[in-house]
Amino acid sequence: MFSSGSGNTVIKSKLISRRMFLLTAGKAIVVVGVLGRLISLQINESNKYKTLSDKNRFREWKLAPERGVIKDYFNQEIASNRQVYQIHLIPENANNINEIFFRLKSILKISDGRIFSLKKKIAKQKPWEPIIISDNLNWSEFSRINLFLHELQGVEPVVSVARMYKDSSSAHVLGYVSQVSAKDLKDKKYLKDMSVPGIAVGKTGLERRLDKEIIGKVGFQRYEVNAYGKRIKQIQIDQGQAGQDYKTTLDLEVQRYTSEILEDKAASVCVMDIYNGDIVSLVSSPSYDPNTFVHGVDRNYWNSLINNDRKPLTNKAISGLYPPGSTIKTLVALSALENKIVSPLKSVNCTGKIEMFGEKFHCWKKKGHGVVNMRSAIKRSCDVYFYEIARRLGVDRLSVTAKKFGLGKKVLKDFSEERTGVVPNTSWKKKYIGQNWYLGETLHTGIGQGYFQSTPIQLCLMTAQIANGGFEIKPRIIFEQTKNNLKEYLKFKNENPDQPLPEELLLSNLELKPLFKNQENIKIIQDAMFSSSNEPGGTSYKSRLEDKKFTFAGKTGSSQIKRFTEEQREAEVKQENIPYKSRDHALFIAYAPVSDPKYAISVVVEHGGSGSKAAAPLAKKVIKKVLERHNLRQSVSSLIGDSV
C-alpha cells in the first residue's frame, strides 16, 4: 500500500484540494449573501428597525384629561367634575380573561351582555391597553373589589374623575356628555388622537358646542416595558391639560327657580339682557337628569325619556317651533308704521269676524272688540284689526321686518339643536311649497298663524330688540369680556338714574345697529305693550306687577294647533275641555322694568291654552326673580369690568 499507494495518495490529495477549492468558492458566495443581509438590515433599513425597536421598548398609556368646568355668571359651577371609582382591566396582565370575568360577575353586577361586548372590545385592541369594566362603582363595590384584588390579576382599581351636573335645571342648554361613539370619531377630527378609554364627549348643548376646547389635552405616561409587558421604568410623563373652563351668562339661581315653576309643564322660558344679549336663563321643561348619560344611560330611563309625549330631551327654547300667534302683532304693527301703511290712530271696527276673499276670518273674541285703534288692538289683541293691517301691509313687507328682528334665523352660534323656523312670504311659499301665495294667508300670517314658525329664543330676541329701542343685539351664552364694556353704561346710569340710555352710548359701546326707520314707531309699540299688561282690559292685565321696580310690558299669544270648527266656535268651547294635544300653545313675551328696560323674556307653554292664562303668570314670577337679582348681577359685571 505504501509504495503503490504513494502515487495514488498524491492524486487523491490533488482531488481533495480541487474539490476544496470549489467549496471555498461556494463559501465566498454564501458570505457575500450574509454580508448583503447585514448591510440591508443594519445600514439600509436601520431606521425602520430602530423605530420598531422603540415601538417594542416604549409603551404609552394615555391619561384622560379632566373636562373643563362650566360656570354661571356668578362663577357657580353648573357642570363640574367629581371623583368616581372605576375598575380597569389590562388584558395582557390577566392569566385568563374568562376566569376574571367569572370572578368579577360574582363580586359586581355585570350582565352577560356587557361581558360579551367587553370581550369583543378586548379582542379589538392592543393587549396592554386597559379596558374599563365598570366606570362608576359605589364605595362599597369598590372596596369589595379591592378586597379580592389579589385574586384578580390584571384588574386595577382606579380613582378617576367624571362629569357631574349639580341639578337638571340647565340640562338642555348645557347638554350632556357620554361615551365616544363611532359617529363622534368620524365627525370630530379633534377626537382622533384622544382614544383614551373612558373619555366622554359632549353630545348636545354647550357640552357639544364647546367640546373641542373643554375636553382638554390628553396626557400620557411612557414606560419602557420588557417583552412580558412589565413596566421597567417610566421614561416620560405628560399629565395632559384639563379642558378650558367656561363662564356662561346664565344665572343658575334663576335657572333653578324657573325650572321649578315650569315643572310638569311642557314649556320653555328664555330671558335675555336687552342691551348686550346675555342670556340669563334658558330653560326647557320637562327636564332630564344629564348625570345618567355620563356612564351610559340606563335602558329603562332612556325609554321613558323618548316615549314621553312632552319630549324631555328636546331643548324647546331653541328647537321648539311654534307659530308666534298674537305676539307677532307687535311686529305687524311696527312694520305697518315703518312702511307708513297706517297711522297709529286709524281705527277699525271689530265685530268678531270679517269676510274677505270669500272666507270668514274670526276674532278670538266672538262678540268683537268694537272700534279699536293700534294701541287698543294690541292691548286687547284684536284679530280683526290685524287682519285689516296685514291685508294692507302684505306678507312680504311683514317678513322683512320680522327677519330684521331676528325671526326665521338662528339666534345662537353653533348650537346643533337650534332650529331656524319660518318667516313666510310669497317667494318662500313658491320655493318650499311650490304654490302661489293666497291673500287669505296674509291674514293668518298677520296674527302669527299659518306658516309662521318661531322658536322661543327668537321671540325673546324680538322682544329684547323692541325693548332696547330697536337696536340689534347678538345674543350670547358664553360670557365674553370683550364687547361687554358696560362701564360707561353704568356710569351714565349712576349719574342719570331713571333716564333711558342715550343712543350714542348704545351705539358706540355695544355696537348696536338700529333696526328701525323711525324710533318713534318703536315707542308706540312699547307703549301698546305697556297697556296690554298694565291697563284694565289688557290681555295680561291680571298678571301685572304693580311695583314700579318690576312693572313689565308684554304681549300674549296663543298659537292654534287645530282650527276651531264653526260648531266649536259657536259653542265657545273652552281650551281646558278639548284634548291636551289639540290645545293651543300659550305664549307670552315681555320686557321689564318699563321705566328702564333691562330684560326681555319669552314664555311658551305647549298646549297651555291661552297666553294670558298659562304663560303670563309664569313670566310674571320669572321677571320678578330676574329683576330682584339685577343689582347683584350688575355688581358682578362691574367687578369684572374693573379687573380687565
Place this chain on the structure above:
Amino acid sequence: MYQPRSIQSSLSFKDKLYSIDYVLVFTILILGIVSMFAMYSTDGGEFAYHTKSHILRFCVFFIAFFLLSFVQIRLWHGTSYFFYIIFFILLVGVKYFGLTSSGSQRWLELPFINLQPSELMKVGLILFLAKYYHRISLENVNRVRYLFIPIVALIAPVLLVVMQPDLGTSLLIAAGGVVVAWLAGVKVKFFAYISLIFILLLPVAISFLKPYQKARILTFLNPEKDPLGAGYQIIQSKIAVGSGGLFGKGFLNGSQSYLDYLPEKHTDFIFTLFSEEFGFSGSIFILFLYGLIISRIIKIGNITRSNFGKLYCYSFATAFFIYVVVNMGMVLGLLPIVGSPLPIMSYGGSSMMAIMFGLGITMSCKVYKDTPVN
C-alpha cells in the same frame, strides 16, 4: 516522504510549541473574550450564572484544545472509529437515559456537565469518514459497496438525533458527513441519487415532524403572518440586528435583549445581541474572526501531508463555516429557526467541547503535518 517518520517522532517539545499556529490560537482567544463580554451583556450587565459558567467552560476547553494539539495525529487516526462508536453509544444512551427539556431529549446528565452527544457527533462523524476515505483507494471511492458504510455511518446518528427531536443538529451532522464524502471524491451523481431519494421520502419525513417543527418551517416562509406566535423570534431578532445600525446601541444597551424581546439570547441568538450592541461594525468584526479561523484551518489542511489530515481539516473548516453561516442566516431571517449554536460564542458546554475538540485535532494536524498516519 521517505524520512519523516523518524524526524517527526523525534520532534522536540520546543519544536512542537513552535509549530503551533498562534494566529489561530489568538483568534480563538479573542473570539472567546468577545463571547465573554456578550455573555456578560446577556446577563444584564452582571457577573451572573451564564457569564461565569461560560468563562469557566471556555477556559477549560481552551486549555484542553491547546493540550490536544500535542496529541499525535496518528493517535487521532487510530482512534477515529473508536470516538465515533463512543459518541454513537452516547447518542443511544440519550434515547434511554437522556434528560428531557422543553420537549426534546438531548442531554445526558453527567456529574460535571450535561452532555449533548449530538454536538460531539458533529466532529465524530467527520473524523470517522475522514479516516474511512483516507483508507480506501481512489478507485473504490465511487463503488457502490464502498458507499454502504458511509451512508450507514451518516444515517444512523442523524436518525437518532432527529428523533430526539433536534432537526437543526441532525442536519448539521449530516452536512459535515456529506462534505467529507464530497471532498473524498464521491461523484456528484451519488449525491443526486441520494437527494432524489431524500426528496421522495420527504413527505413521509414531514408526517413524522413534530407540530412545532412544522410551524417553524412555515414561520420561516412567512414570519409576519403570526407576529406574536412562531414568527416572533425571527421578527424580534431582525429588529434587534437592524436597530443596531452602523455602530450599535453600545455595550449593555441592547434594549431588545435586556428587555427580553430576544429569544434564546445566550445560545442561538448571541450574534443578534452582539449585533444590536455593536452594530454593523461589530458584526463585521465577528465575521472577520470566523473568517480568519476558517481560513487558518484550511491553511493547515493545505500544509498537512496526510490525506486524513487534509480531509479532516477541510471538512472541519467547511462544517465550521456551515455552523456559522446557518446560525447567522437563522438569526438574520435567511433560514428557518432550526436551533444551531454559533461556535464558541454561544452558551453551551457540549458545543464548546466539540468545537475545541475539533480544533485540537486540527492543530495536531499542524504540529504533525509531515507525519504519515499509517
